Amino acid sequence: MPLPLYLLALVVFAMGTSEFMLAGLLPDIASDLGVSVGTAGTLTSAFAIGMIVGAPLVAALARNWPARGSLLGFVLVFSAAHVVGATTTSFVVLFATRVVAAVANAGFLAVALTAAAGLVPPGRKGRALAVLLSGTTVATIAGVPGGSLLGTVLGWRATFWAVAVVCLPAALGILKGIPPRAGKSDEACEPALRSEISQLRSQRLILVMLLGALVNAATLGSFTFLAPIVTDSAGMARSWISVVLVLFGAGSFVGVTLAGRLSDQRPGLVVAAGGPLLLIGWPALAVLAEHQIAFLVLVFVQGAVSFAVGSTLITRVLYEAAGAPTMAGAYATAALNVGAAVGPLIAAATLGPVGNRGPLWASGFLVLIALLAALPFRPASDGAS
Template identity: 40%
Template sequence: MPSAVYILGLSIFAQGTSELMLAGLLTEMASDLGVSVPQAGLLISAFAMGMLVGAPVLAVATLRWSRRNALLAFLAVFAVAHVVGALTSDYRILFATRAVAAFVYAGFWSVAAATAVGLVPGNARGKAMSVVAGGLTVATIVGLPAGTFLGQHLGWRAAFWAVAVLAVLAMVGVFAKIPDARHTEPPQVRNELRALASGRVWLLYATTALATAALLVTFGYLGALLTETTRLAEGWVPVVLAIYGLGGVIGIVVGGRTADAHPMRTLGVGIGGLILSSALLALAAQHILPVAVLVFLVGAFGFGINPVLNSRVFTLAPAASTLGAAGNVSSFNLGITAGPWLGGLAIGAGAGYPAVAWIGAILGVAALGVVGWSNIVAHKDAAESTHGSSTAQDRVASPTF
């Protein structure tokens, strides 16, 4: 695997730490900013909404840029947004900085995915994307607990300052290792949109959105669930979050090894496991030992499908490498937006924190249904292709005069 792919993974780690760390800081931020926990949870949704818009917009806007320059620009804006966020005491300004940071983070994801896939052969795309997406998993196991620890001992603003420093360090790595190459012929947006006009591509996007929402509706309120329902001391929350991250690391490593050869089987097993572990977490939410095991499994199954969800679009729509990746990022963040929002509605209605895991199980069932639908479409397309080839061969073998 080229070293540039690992640099992209490390850059995602720097930015992913910011994306994830609010799950362990919601109660502290809510208290400091004078808002409710569900309102503080909307900062997670603000980040996701910024990414939802940023991916397609920046993918198109930077088509004529060199990929290295685009990545550097995104990281610079990301760092500045976190400096402003660390300095403000206004919830609205903080909300805006989260959206701006996410906007450029989405652009980074789109360009990074296309760059990583372009650096490896076709049969290693899943592995390359497991390295890039693995940066987010490492952020879960290292960045998230570290951010939570900083927030609990030095205040949540210290975590924001730390992310700004990580973004600057990522810029150094990108400048040193990512080739300063431009497209000889920049991709045409019209051609890429035509390549994306496929039912299987949109079913993949729907699977991505639903499966991500199924994971994030639980993860978004995991810290609060641990303290309010499981009655875990705050000092132990980073430990359980690290267990979740460890599950994610193992899941993404295994998923990266199976993504290229068995994509649909990987999705089926991963989403099925996420459904079961989410349901059991809802049932056992008051007991720490089962919760610790189930949090590990939620992370493992949830992240295990990530390499397939990230790389499959390049197989289904090879002529849309730029907008295909952008659509993927938007789909992920549609799920990230919807998950905490649905969880907030349930908590605000008085359903309790275990309800978020039940919602995750229900969303997982919907995602598994879409995977089944995609399989049916794939078999139908294959049958039609075979029939069309046979008809063409018959016409050649039996010409009419």
């Protein structure tokens, strides 16, 4: 894989760390800025909403900009937002920086997905996206636990500073290593924006986006609420929370890596094998939570299968949106983040009626909906487009 792909993955690592790191920082942020923990929790929603709105909007605005300049600009804005966030004493300003950072994140990811696919031969999009998305999985393994530890030792602001600093070598790498129009076709050959948006009339594109959103909703719905399951249902000490998060992240890295080798030529195989495993796995995790060894094994397996299926579906979005070369990445990003926004909300709604294991049952239900929606299209789902 080309070196520029790994430079893009480094930025995705920083952005993934930023997106998920607030879970361990909210109490300190709330205390420092004089708001409730619930109010501080809206920072997570602000980021998700910024991602959903930002992906198509920024991609449309930046569709004729040079790819290298766009990527560099998004990284610098993202870094600057974290500098402001690290220095502000106002919750309103911090909230605004999360929205700005999310829009920059969405814009970067939308362009990077298209650029990554354009850096490799047509039949290797899946492997390229596996490298790119590995930045997110490494963020769950190292970035989020590391950020939580840094916040505990030096305060939540230190974590914001760390994310801002990590972006700087990545920005230099993009400037030096990314071709000016990576992933861009000849402007004369690019379809009009209206034509690219019209690709959303494709039933198969909408289906794949829906499936990607549902699987990601299931994944993040349970991931968000793993901590209380670890300490209450599994009966483990608080120190095991980081271990479980790392296990899930390690599984996700394995899943993305393995799926990257199959998602171009055999996407149907990945979804057909992984979908039922997810459907069984999430309820099994709920039932077996009290059995600690089984719980730890299943956390790793669910991380692997969730990201294998999810990354394959996002790869299929790029294939199905081949007629929208500058907007395909935005469609993939929007699908991911609709799931990221909706999944935790659905999972949270189950906590009262069902208890700590409710999110696991909700994840199984979301996967069931995805599998039922995919059934009519199953015969045509395999093979690369």
